[in-house]
Amino acid sequence: MKKTMKKISKKTGLPPGTLVHIGEKKSEKVRITVFEYHEELFQQREIENIDEYHPSQDAAVITWVNIDGLHRLDIIEKIGKLFNLHPLTLEDIVNTGQFPKIEDYEDYLFIVLKMLYFNETSNEIEVEQVSLCVGSNFVVSFQEEIKRDVFDSVRARIKNGKGRMRKMGADYLTYTLIDAVIDSYFLILEKLGEKIEVLEEKVVNEPQEQVLHEIHRFKREMIFLRKSVWPLREVVSSLERGESKLIHESMHIYLRDVYDHTIRIIETIETFRDILSGLLDIYLSSISNRINAVMKVLTIIATIFMPLTFMAGVYGMNFKFMPELEWRWGYPLIMLVMASIGISMLLYFRRKKWL
Numbered sequence: 001m002k003k004t005m006k007k008i009s010k011k012t013g014l015p016p017g018t019l020v021h022i023g024e025k026k027s028e029k030v031r032i033t034v035f036e037y038h039e040e041l042f043q044q045r046e047i048e049n050i051d052e053y054h055p056s057q058d059a060a061v062i063t064w065v066n067i068d069g070l071h072r073l074d075i076i077e078k079i080g081k082l083f084n085l086h087p088l089t090l091e092d093i094v095n096t097g098q099f100p101k102i103e104d105y106e107d108y109l110f111i112v113l114k115m116l117y118f119n120e121t122s123n124e125i126e127v128e129q130v131s132l133c134v135g136s137n138f139v140v141s142f143q144e145e146i147k148r149d150v151f152d153s154v155r156a157r158i159k160n161g162k163g164r165m166r167k168m169g170a171d172y173l174t175y176t177l178i179d180a181v182i183d184s185y186f187l188i189l190e191k192l193g194e195k196i197e198v199l200e201e202k203v204v205n206e207p208q209e210q211v212l213h214e215i216h217r218f219k220r221e222m223i224f225l226r227k228s229v230w231p232l233r234e235v236v237s238s239l240e241r242g243e244s245k246l247i248h249e250s251m252h253i254y255l256r257d258v259y260d261h262t263i264r265i266i267e268t269i270e271t272f273r274d275i276l277s278g279l280l281d282i283y284l285s286s287i288s289n290r291i292n293a294v295m296k297v298l299t300i301i302a303t304i305f306m307p308l309t310f311m312a313g314v315y316g317m318n319f320k321f322m323p324e325l326e327w328r329w330g331y332p333l334i335m336l337v338m339a340s341i342g343i344s345m346l347l348y349f350r351r352k353k354w355l
Contacts, residue, residue: 016088019073023096023129026145030069036061037158039166044159050078055138062170063138064158068146070094076142083108083140085133093142096129100231102238109134109244111174111235113181114228115143115150118191125188125221127228130181134174134246141177150184151177171247175254178236182258185229185265189272192221196275203279207286215280222273229269233262300354304345308338 032047038060047053056063067079073094080090089110092098103110111132119126128149131142143149154176157165164172196218202211239247240255247255315324315334324330349355 016091019077019087019090019094021071021073021094023070023094023144025071026069026128026147029146030067030072030075031146032075033066033068035064035066035155035158037161037166038062039161042159042161042166044155050075050082053082055082059137061137062166062173064173065138065140066151067140067142068144068149070096070142070144079140083133083135083138085140086110089133093131096144098129098131099227100229100235102235104244107135109174109246111178113178113232113235115181116185116188116225116228117148118188120191123195123217125225127224130177132174132177134170136246137170139170139173139177150180154180169248171251172254174239174247175251175258178239179254179258179261182232182261182265186261188225189265189268192218192272196272196279200275200279203283203286207283207290212280212283215276215283219273219276219280222269222276226266226269226273229262229265233259233266236262296354300349304342307341307345311338 032050032053034043034045034047034053036043036056041061055065065079065083067075070076070093076090076094079085080087084107086105089103089105092110092112098112100114101112109132111134113130113132115128115130117126117128118124128144129142130149133140133142141151154173157163157176165176199211199214199218202208202214236255236259240252240259242249242252311334315322324334346355
């Protein structure tokens with residue numbers, strides 16, 4: 001998937017709040033999954049027709065509605081009406097080129113995250129936008145595709161009812177979803193770290209042109225990863241500061257832990273960027289040293305043959321009176337002198353440790 005800015009030309013001239021899906025169509029259908037729970041209750045179901053769904057009116061019940069697939073704008077609009085979401089929120093949900101951010105609409109929080117996966121085949125990072133709308137007793141999450149996400153552990157904790165998952169509110173559910181996304185970044189960084197270690201060995205042992213391409217590719221991945229993670233620090237920091245009435249004070253300790261994880265991820269990304277910059281310098285130095293070694297050998301060869309070429313040129317002149325031309329031992333003597341000069345220069349270069 002291209003990680004550069006997505007095309008937004010088709011939105012030009014449209015009024016604010018107009019729903020236009022910007023991004024790839026990653027699934028053919030839209031899947032809507034509803035979790036409703038509290039300490040003594042758990043219900044999970046998939047909804048085929050959004051018109052038949054009505055949110056629970058019981059304030060004690062926590063509702064998590066997960067929508068996979070953003071291309072059905074009519075469904076997105078109906079979800080917005082059910083939970084009273086602002087048109088600008090819906091506009092940002094279907095625009096998958098957003099960077100992580102948080103917006104407070106008083107009745108709910110709107111949070112944008114980037115869910116990342118590492119493709120082992122192409123050695124590239126693939127990205128998916130996740131949008132969360134957090135109310136007093138509900139969380140509505142929007143994803144781009146059905147096939148995968150990092151929320152399986154959250155679903156299992158809700159289903160098993162172990163720990164504090166069902167005892168807490170929507171703010172705790174929001175924390176677990178954000179934490180699952182951030183924890184997945186560590187897996188990405190672990191994979192990248194392994195690839196960079198292999199790349200280091202290649203740079204030192206066989207600095208070929210392909211290695212240069214790999215270095216540039218990983219540098220682009222680091223730039224994209226940095227853009228996806230840096231804004232997330234402000235999102236978590238805003239939640240941790242308790243600027244919204246929807247986030248209870250008891251959640252601050254958990255959010256501080258997520259914030260620490262975010263800082264660790266950012267520091268690791270910066271470390272990898274420095275390593276890749278160093279690898280690029282090492283590659284250029286290795287290539288320069290190899291060129292210098294070749295030039296050194298060629299220079300030594302040329303230096304040895306300079307006096308020999310001079311002597312050959314002198315005796316190649318067509319003068320009539322050259323005594324050595326008539327002498328019987330002239331040719332062997334010249335060859336011996338030339339060989340002596342060449343050997344003497346080789347010994348001199350070796351003594352100077354130029355060879």
